[in-house]
Amino acid sequence: MSPENAVRPIGRDPDAFEAFYREHLEAVQRFVARRVSSVHDAADLTAEVFVAAIEASDVTPGGVDPRVWLYAVARRVVANHLRRQARGVRAVARLQGRALLDDDAVERIAARLDDERAARRLLREVADLPRTQREVVELVAVDGLSLVEAAAVLGVSPGAARVRYHRARARLLPSAALREVTS
Incomplete structure (x- = not known):
């Protein structure tokens, strides 16, 4: 089949x-x-x-x-x-x-939050993207779909998906480069 x-x-x-x-x-x-x-x-x-x-x-x-x-x-x-x-x-x-948390739960949560700081920063930046750009980034960069496949999932033309992905990358890359310089 x-x-x-x-x-x-x-x-x-x-x-x-x-x-x-x-x-x-x-x-x-x-x-x-x-x-x-x-x-x-x-x-x-x-x-x-x-x-x-x-x-x-x-x-x-x-x-x-x-x-x-x-x-x-x-x-x-x-x-x-x-x-x-x-x-x-x-x-x-x-x-x-x-719901009240005990001291141990608060400590575990704080440790977990510290461990995930970089990932949260990137997720925040992706979350700040306009919804249409964020959806394309998630489908392409995270889920591994091609731009053509992402376009099909979102119900848009491949050209529109490419434009959205390009604009999202243009917004995300300058902040990543700045972090590299300041680290």
């Missing part, structure tokens, strides 16, 4: 789904894990991505690259999760609910 025809049968054929799942599980896990902070959420969302893939397999247009299609499914599942999570946070804030 050609890669372009690998999506449709997964909703009907358990063997096709198993092969599809085994081939794409690791990529989906990496995609999801980079976007959520909880191990449990990552596991649940990975499963949810494959359930959504099964449900959407019959309405998928022919000739679609399975990996690009699955990243688009994963992107929607994660986005929905993050929206639900944000609503929950707002609800908790309205109720003024607070």
Whole structure:
């Protein structure tokens, strides 16, 4: 079966789904894990991505690259999760609910934060990018998609994806060069 025809049968054929799942599980896990902070959420969302893939397999247009299609499914599942999570946070804030931390927990968190300072700085800079540029950077630089594949996931032309990626790199590279000089 050609890669372009690998999506449709997964909703009907358990063997096709198993092969599809085994081939794409690791990529989906990496995609999801980079976007959520909880191990449990990552596991649940990975499963949810494959359930959504099964449900959407019959309405998928022919000739679609399975990996690009699955990243688009994963992107929607994660986005929905993050929206639900944000609503929950707002609800908790309205109720003024607070969880108290003991001294050991505070120390562990502080040590972890110190260890991840450089990564947080880079993530902050990426997060400060306009959403359209940030999405392309995540799909290309983090998820390993080509610009053409990222464009397909985002539903834009390859030219638009290239422009967004170029602009994002132009914004990120000067601050990285400045850090090198000042370090």
